[in-house]
Amino acid sequence: MRIEIKDLHFTYPSGVQALRGISLTIESGEQVAIIGQNGAGKTTLARHLNGLLQPTSGEVRIGYWDTRRYSTAKLAARVGYVFQNPDEQLFSRDVHMEVAFGPKNLGYPKERVEALVSEALEMTDLLQKRETNPYDLSPTWRKMVAIASVIAMDTPIVIFDEPTTGQDAATIERIANVIRVLRERGKTILTITHDMDFCAENFERVIVMSQGQVLLDGKANDVLGQEEILATTYVEPPQLTRLGKRLGFKETVRNEEEFLTALQKRWRI
Amino acid sequence: MSLNRSFFVPIDSPLHRLNPLTKLTFVFAMIISAFLSVPDMAPALAVLVLLTGFIGKVQRQYRTVLLKLILPAILFMFVMQSVFLPGGETILIQVGRFDVARENVRAAFLTVSRVFVMVSSFAILLLTTHPSKLMADLTRRGLPPQLAYVIISTLQILPQMQAKAQTILSAQRSRGLDTESTFLKRVRAIVPLVGPLVFGSLVEVEERAIAIEARGFTSPRAKTFLYEVPDTRADRLIRWTLVIFTLLSLAARIWLS
Ligand SMILES: Nc1ncnc2c1ncn2[C@@H]1O[C@H](COP(=O)(O)OP(=O)(O)OP(=O)(O)O)[C@@H](O)[C@H]1O
Numbered sequence: 001m002r003i004e005i006k007d008l009h010f011t012y013p014s015g016v017q018a019l020r021g022i023s024l025t026i027e028s029g030e031q032v033a034i035i036g037q038n039g040a041g042k043t044t045l046a047r048h049l050n051g052l053l054q055p056t057s058g059e060v061r062i063g064y065w066d067t068r069r070y071s072t073a074k075l076a077a078r079v080g081y082v083f084q085n086p087d088e089q090l091f092s093r094d095v096h097m098e099v100a101f102g103p104k105n106l107g108y109p110k111e112r113v114e115a116l117v118s119e120a121l122e123m124t125d126l127l128q129k130r131e132t133n134p135y136d137l138s139p140t141w142r143k144m145v146a147i148a149s150v151i152a153m154d155t156p157i158v159i160f161d162e163p164t165t166g167q168d169a170a171t172i173e174r175i176a177n178v179i180r181v182l183r184e185r186g187k188t189i190l191t192i193t194h195d196m197d198f199c200a201e202n203f204e205r206v207i208v209m210s211q212g213q214v215l216l217d218g219k220a221n222d223v224l225g226q227e228e229i230l231a232t233t234y235v236e237p238p239q240l241t242r243l244g245k246r247l248g249f250k251e252t253v254r255n256e257e258e259f260l261t262a263l264q265k266r267w268r269i
Numbered sequence: 270m271s272l273n274r275s276f277f278v279p280i281d282s283p284l285h286r287l288n289p290l291t292k293l294t295f296v297f298a299m300i301i302s303a304f305l306s307v308p309d310m311a312p313a314l315a316v317l318v319l320l321t322g323f324i325g326k327v328q329r330q331y332r333t334v335l336l337k338l339i340l341p342a343i344l345f346m347f348v349m350q351s352v353f354l355p356g357g358e359t360i361l362i363q364v365g366r367f368d369v370a371r372e373n374v375r376a377a378f379l380t381v382s383r384v385f386v387m388v389s390s391f392a393i394l395l396l397t398t399h400p401s402k403l404m405a406d407l408t409r410r411g412l413p414p415q416l417a418y419v420i421i422s423t424l425q426i427l428p429q430m431q432a433k434a435q436t437i438l439s440a441q442r443s444r445g446l447d448t449e450s451t452f453l454k455r456v457r458a459i460v461p462l463v464g465p466l467v468f469g470s471l472v473e474v475e476e477r478a479i480a481i482e483a484r485g486f487t488s489p490r491a492k493t494f495l496y497e498v499p500d501t502r503a504d505r506l507i508r509w510t511l512v513i514f515t516l517l518s519l520a521a522r523i524w525l526s
């Protein structure tokens with residue numbers, strides 16, 4: 001499902017201008033990473049996509065739906081949003097209830113709810129913990145519950161707000177796997193992240209935000225190559241990309257494969 | 270979530286600059302006089318409190334509290350008492366099977382004035398006094414810090430619960446719970462909210478207890494204060510005036526009745 005944002009401005013009641021003119025189109029089935037310094041407005045932007053925040057001016061369309069005309073509850077059928085802070089998202093007594101909450105609200109038949117919940121729990125390795133109270137889990141596992149509870153809704157658009165922060169390598173791999181599976185199903189995925197390796201390895205398109213505006217938007221390799229511009233929003237390209245630059249590679253590389261290919265090319269000459 | 274949530278409005282105004290104890294004395298002087306002095310005093314004090322609320326530069330917030338919180342409650346009380354109090358001779362009007370008597374309207378007006386003085390003077394205190402300064406000042410004057418902690422958490426609990434309820438509602442709406450359309454749906458939405466709200470608050474209390482303990486809350490050593498809370502000559506003058514006023518209003522009750 002397509003996301004269209006036109007000249008979006010947003011000011012918090014406290015007077016902070018968090019978004020200052022964002023225009024973006026994200027096509028159905030695209031996987032996009034949004035990066036940028038703390039306070040750039042990434043979370044504020046994400047909260048506009050399911051109507052939790054309403055534009056001060058400009059508009060946001062999800063499919064053909066204008067978010068000003070549809071309630072968050074309605075938009076939830078189209079946009080699943082994994083909150084940055086799982087403590088703000090979880091409220092149920094046990095993991096199973098938490099994960100089933102969304103699909104039940106969307107009115108899916110009982111068997112479908114059960115199937116979706118089981119699948120989500122399996123994808124996030126939570127099957128053993130389905131009876132546990134989310135509050136008894138560690139913050140990293142709570143984040144997994146938050147992810148499971150959103151993917152179980154089977155929405156065409158899924159937004160992850162900093163899914164990998166504070167997670168170990170195994171969990172990051174698990175999250176990358178979730179994103180891979182969702183991609184194969186043709187979902188549109190938006191991921192906000194500060195984890196540059198995660199960004200470089202899993203996303204084809206990267207949007208860089210700074211002070212409520214879009215600074216760069218394009219193919220991952222093109223964006224990650226622009227070291228100077230990225231530095232203005234305190235983003236450092238992945239280590240391999242920087243090493244490739246130092247070695248004088250003509251093309252920008254962002255993962256091991258690309259790095260090795262470029263290196264071999266150089267050696268053969 | 271910020272721990273400093275409270276009613277406090279962080280600006281500068283004559284009321285803000287007063288010593289917290291002075292404002293606390295004001296609150297109690299008003300309440301004691303309104304409840305214990307001659308009955309006619311309460312409406313006059315209500316006007317006094319109302320005017321005081323407009324001295325600070327918090328009129329806007331004060332008005333919001335007044336209109337959204339105090340006024341509805343008071344109107345409700347007024348109507349209920351006027352209509353449902355039994356007895357009374359001079360019938361003004363009839364509402365269904367109930368007689369509205371002049372005596373009862375008077376009694377209702379009195380009760381309402383008293384409640385107004387109580388709630389409204391507290392609102393002024395909370396709007397113009399940072400909770401930490403209030404407690405720092407009282408602790409310096411000998412209030413046990415444990416008690417200060419209990420009071421301060423109580424002051425903060427309402428706005429905190431409100432913020433938390435808002436957060437949980439956002440989370441539930443994001444997952445398709447319809448909380449906006451009909452009344453029935455709203456009520457249904459509240460049910461799953463109560464559990465997490467109470468449970469979350471309990472978890473928070475425990476976490477906060479651990480956090481303050483880790484920072485030496487129960488250490489037996491003499492403590493210093495982060496806030497210098499000024500106590501001026503004007504403050505002392507106002508406080509004594511208020512104390513004398515309270516004594517006089519009590520005396521009036523004894524002599525006049
Ligand atoms: N509820 C709020 N009320 C007022 N201002 C807010 C609120 N939430 C965020 N802001 C402000 O809006 C700006 C953008 O914040 P936002 O949370 O969208 O940034 P972000 O890019 O998600 O940052 P981070 O990487 O730290 O998550 C910041 O200046 C922030 O202080």
Ligand SMILES: [Mg+2]
Nearest residue numbers: 042043044084
């Ligand atoms: Mg954020």
